[in-house]
Amino acid sequence: MGKGRLEAFSDGVLAIVITIMVLELKVPHGSDLASLRPLLPVFLSYVLSFVYVGIYWNNHHHMLHAARKVDGGVLWANLHLLFWLSLFPFATAWMGENHFTALPTAMYGLVLLMAALAYRLLQQRIIALEGPESLLARATGADRKGKLSPLAYLAAIGLAFVQPWLACALYVLVALAWLVPDRRIESRIEGS
Amino acid sequence: MGKGRLEAFSDGVLAIVITIMVLELKVPHGSDLASLRPLLPVFLSYVLSFVYVGIYWNNHHHMLHAARKVDGGVLWANLHLLFWLSLFPFATAWMGENHFTALPTAMYGLVLLMAALAYRLLQQRIIALEGPESLLARATGADRKGKLSPLAYLAAIGLAFVQPWLACALYVLVALAWLVPDRRIESRIEGS
């Protein structure tokens, strides 16, 4: 089974997710700077989520590029990932509009956590299909970032109830760590 | 005529349908758990519809993969299917926001029913084009799931006026039965 349509469908969903998030930037009625100020937290949460969706698209791109084949299980693991990513606009808007209060900030972390776990599940499903000697299996290797991120999200969810801004700092930190695309896969592909 | 653009257009519509459904999860104004509770039925109906659209995308993927050619009739049968799928966001939101009351739950079943019939119509149109000896015709075979699902939806529409939750249980059951992608086609393709 070809992976082309899986990529096309995922691209479509990710493109829509990344774009409808901006709809939460509700156009203010006034035209002065003061009417723009309440949008600042919504804008900041939009930037953060844009970067996260960008990271997912980027790594998804690399992972599928390294994959040789897909089956029904991979299709569903992929849909499962897309489900959690589809909740980004909601979680982003809730956090932004409530100015990073405790529960919405924790909920944002929960969606990040579920998406991260769904991504790992998809990765494992592809590796299971391709075998431990496959390009993807070797490229992923120990996958330290993939293992540490869920722990960081868990910590942030707890921190959100103590000091939400610390949780946000953690979300930003993890995003920065992932901003670099998975060079392991890139270099392995070039080397193969 | 190539089937590539038919797949691309269908992917686009399905990706948008699956993503705009989440827009019905209106961001609550409060930031406590109580303000999240009214969203629960909307969220549950979103999950159900996400799975259904996922099933349609999955099976559509398999069916088109098995098809060798398309003609104008197939294009329109496909648009007819997309029409009913485009009503999913509306039917989902109406059912969820009314907490699974009778009429919206029946209406949801009606949209499921029409989409199922449209899918069968598309399948028959492709088989008519490709002949009874085609890969798709042999792979589909008796198509018991395809024949039973509309009956289940019909039963659920009736049940909705007696006990809506039974209708919902039936929707979930049919979804579970379809969650497994059409392995018949998959195995036939591999065998051919």
Added chain:
Amino acid sequence: MGKGRLEAFSDGVLAIVITIMVLELKVPHGSDLASLRPLLPVFLSYVLSFVYVGIYWNNHHHMLHAARKVDGGVLWANLHLLFWLSLFPFATAWMGENHFTALPTAMYGLVLLMAALAYRLLQQRIIALEGPESLLARATGADRKGKLSPLAYLAAIGLAFVQPWLACALYVLVALAWLVPDRRIESRIEGS
């Protein structure tokens, strides 16, 4: 220059246009039949516009399929067509929500008219690029439907101010006439 990305972008825009129109079917607050009734004209106008966008996608598909190459002029003629098609959701909702009163019904016809003219412009641009002996030029031939439709829209715009339902009947009639995909192109391609 390849036509692949032109098709992909057009598919994307058309898929979104056809899907966001359904967002105008605002989810009613009540859950009885009475709360559904005000949506009927909006639904009817949605069906009509869905068919029209389907016709455009279908014929666009055929036309681009017959085209051999595209240039900058074709890209802009295509964007011009997409612009008028992007106004379908607005025109559809305005007509539906005002229960087919005079001005909105005439405005709907105006958008149909502009889209039809834009389509012809795009067609002429491609033929100018490919030459009078090209597949598309021969397949299009006299193009009676393409010449008569704008006249029908013009008549409907006038009729809308006398009797809006007559204008709507004309919109439906033209849609039915176009429902058949451009068999001329299809048969020419098969014959070539």
Added chain:
Amino acid sequence: MGKGRLEAFSDGVLAIVITIMVLELKVPHGSDLASLRPLLPVFLSYVLSFVYVGIYWNNHHHMLHAARKVDGGVLWANLHLLFWLSLFPFATAWMGENHFTALPTAMYGLVLLMAALAYRLLQQRIIALEGPESLLARATGADRKGKLSPLAYLAAIGLAFVQPWLACALYVLVALAWLVPDRRIESRIEGS
């Protein structure tokens, strides 16, 4: 690494950006001409932004067509460009709904400016990857339009606080200058 998915994702985002802008054309409640009049500035700003997104899609198409390969840096430079383009619907609606007052008109210019700089960054990243002897490097050449546009936007941002309509005139002028697709690249490709 293939550039196909980069193009597909960009097409998706641009198609959505160009289409959701039309959602700001809120359907009026009345059905007479007077109820349509307040929409005129929103419509005009929509036309301007449609043309700008069209220009970006067009030139993006040409640039990627000339590119031979992409890497992680290009992916992120591209996402950065898409980020600023994703703010077009917001900036367009804010300017249109406030009837081209000072601050929203300046803000529109700021988004145009950032998108223009992001586009140049992406272009430089691709050229850095491909070398000064690459097709794109030679085709871009002095890139006068690319260097002058940001200056024009800067001037317009300042002008917006003096006389907003002058700023708008400048936006229209720059758009007209870009309407012609990058013939340099087109002719170089044909010549190569």
